[in-house]
Amino acid sequence: MATATERLFGKSVKRREDPRFITGRGKYVDDLKLPGMTYAAFVRSPHAHARIKSIDVAAAKAHPGVIAVFTGKDMTGVNSLPCGWDLRKAKNIPGVVQDLVMPPHMPLTSDVARHVGDPVAVVIADTQAAATDAAEKVSVAWEPLAAVTATEKATAPGTVQVHADAPGNVAFKWALGDGAATDAAFKTAAVTVKKRIVNQRLVANAMEPRACVARFDEATDELTLWVTSQNPHVHRLLMCAFVLGIPEHKVRVIAPDVGGGFGSKIFLYNEEVVCSWAARRVKRPIRWTSSRREAYMTDAHGRDHVTDAELALSSDGKILGLRVKTTANLGAYLSTFAPAVPTFLYGTLLNGVYGIGAIHVEVTGVFTNTTAVDAYRGAGRPEACYVVERMVDAGAAALKMDPAELRKKNFIPKFSGAFQTHVAVVYDSGNYAGALDKLLSVFDYKKFRTEQEAARKAGRLLGVGFSTYIEACSIAPSKVVGALGAGAGLYESGKVRVHPTGMVTVYTGSHAHGQGHETTFAQLVADELQIPIEQVEIVHGDTGSVPFGMGTYGSRSASVGGTAIHMSLDKIKEKGKKIAAHLLEASPKDVEYVNGQFQVMGVPSKAIPFGAVALTAYVPHNYPEGLEPGLEETSFYDPSNFCFPFGAHACVVEIERETGQVKLLRYVAVDDVGNVINPMIVDGMVHGGIAQGVGQALWEGAVYDDRSGQLVTGTMMDYAMPKADMLPFYETDRTVTPTPVNPLGIKGAGETGTIAATPAVVNAVVDALSPLGVDHIEAMPLTAARVWDLINTRSKKG
């Protein structure tokens, strides 16, 4: 029976999903074992760039336990993996300077391998060991070709061509903003600064490697694919409509417990397509699980920009203009959303939180012999924030102004409703000075500067760095993204099914792989229906039960997915009122929903509990004329705008002179993500985001050997993942500026930490080294070796 409950919105409810995870009962794709299951192993290119002269699979086929070996030539009728974002003038996409080239990306390449790890064959066997052993016996006659991996070398004359149809390795050219106004701003500037800013390539490194299980049922002609996906419906649509040409309604995609994504599990990958295709042929289920080594070679990478940025300032520190030229490395193939990341998720955020006079950005996307680059936590927005926040600090240094003061001087004033930027987007609401003021007070900035002065006199290298960031999330208004080249709508669905007993099952098209939807969405539902949270079940990740969904990325789950559920709950209550009004012999407009019951307005004695209305909906003996039985509603919410979370982060670093080792002493974050359903969960996401942002600043980086094209950081031994003893406790706080865009007032919180942390840390290191004359560091990560080099070369100079 429904009873009134305390409001859960804003409460740190313990996670309902945790009991299964802490007892080892989570169910991830690789945990799945089906009768008759077979195992796949892929044969991959050991070369960065090589022509395939021939492939001999005879020995592999003869290996005991092997069921089948397939190469690209066997996959007739299979199309290229699609790129879901088109940048072409003919499509009227804004800013296109040179049309996007979309070279084919075949699931198994049969002519040329274009990066280390490019799959060329698959072996399917009774056991994983047999498949792996037999894969070693596939003999490929390679003709190695010259390779290019470095972003800034891709377009140099004489460089090897990655794709014949992309001359000079240019994938596209794109621009945004007012070039003439920006030029004019630079002419009137008292001070200009120009910096090269390299945003290095990263690997997402979700702890669970990608995996899939494909099962084809001959009796029903249905394919079921369990896959590590952030968006199972998107996987189904892309695979059915574009690659395999199989009927969508005969394919069920299930993303069960997924061990982190950070963007890397958005995309449609070769292996899941190959396994789905092959399952029909071998007539047995196939499981493939990526090794970590394969993950480094094939999971879409992130970032990889080389940027030249210029900032124009007045003598009193007003930012007059920002000019940005970026080369974005897209890798060997276009991944699912690749062209959107360095364009509409990057250029549109270069306004930052500042009233900049004019902005112009040019982006060249390039192909190289590297793993495809696509969205990684933040996706374009961290790169934009890094450019803006580094340049603001460089501007402050040039003017000898305090970096916090320069920021305050240029903040867009507090507003709610709309702020038109110079780079297309319209911000929803903001109080940027409010976030920084709170940060400075929590941080005790004045006290720190006094301590720093004393420390410097003692020869210590102590620095503070700020980052006052903005990001765009709640992705995204379908019409807007459609006009920008997206091949999809970016709404979300939410279905609420009230059972006859008053229990509630909610189906959301968004997917949780660490975000805690089973808790936060249940908090929303329990609040709206005023029923105990125990009566609410959240279902996600299965195209067989969820109507449709665009999935989880771009901090969209609560703001877009949550709003869709909210809309369905409104419909449930409206229908409930009609049923209750009939039973109460009142008019529906005189019925209100209070404390878990429908009651005649102001008369608690004339009331019917939620559960009784639910039962009546399914046992409609005494029921309103013309009203359908049942109590189940579905809504699709398409946001009218993006939401723009913001905040101010600061950190303190100390550098050991003798070694160049950077130690993070303190990290303070004040975020404004709008309204917060569950503060514990939001804080947790901020923590993890900060760790990834710090990771980029100090340790992480995917490195290719430029001569051989080999991925040097190909294992967890070589790629420096942040560890517990490299990081401090983080201090988190918030301001709350609800968004007017959605009825929940939620902006989004999944990426803030990653976006803000990298520039905060680098700014702190530059501040620490400033007594040595350092005012900029071109490349990250700021490893001990790189910092030691800076200390010693600068010291000698000085």
Place this chain on the structure above:
Amino acid sequence: MKLPVKMTINGQSHSHEVEPRLLLVHYIRETVGLTGTHVGCDTSQCGACTVLINGQAVKSCTLFAVQMDGANITTIEGLAKNGDLHPIQQGFWEKHGLQCGFCTPGMIMAAHQILERYPKPTEDQIRHQLEGNLCRCTGYHNIVKAIQWASEQMAGKK
């Protein structure tokens, strides 16, 4: 060629004939069917496969199953007793020490060893001892808090 191996996992005896090259983690997951122990890398960095072998936290990808003849192994599935969560499991729940949950079993087993070594660990001791376990979601903040919470609970019980 297969070799016989017999070991106790979570109080139950298991005997199988396995390939000598079969890693303990794959034996636990695939042969015995206890999938709470995870594989997150192939170079023994991530620690998602950590189990207790005769009371010691060990990465189960660093041993062959056949080396474990006669061993007494505890996996994440065997930590709760009679339906009562171990204080470390409870701590991870209370302090939001997990998000995607993939590293969690290994983290909890590593924490078990830490608290045996240092019943009242300092923050630095916890962080240093967790070096062999990677997490990409939490930034370690709430994992450290969870272990501190468990340490206080376990001290209270003694």
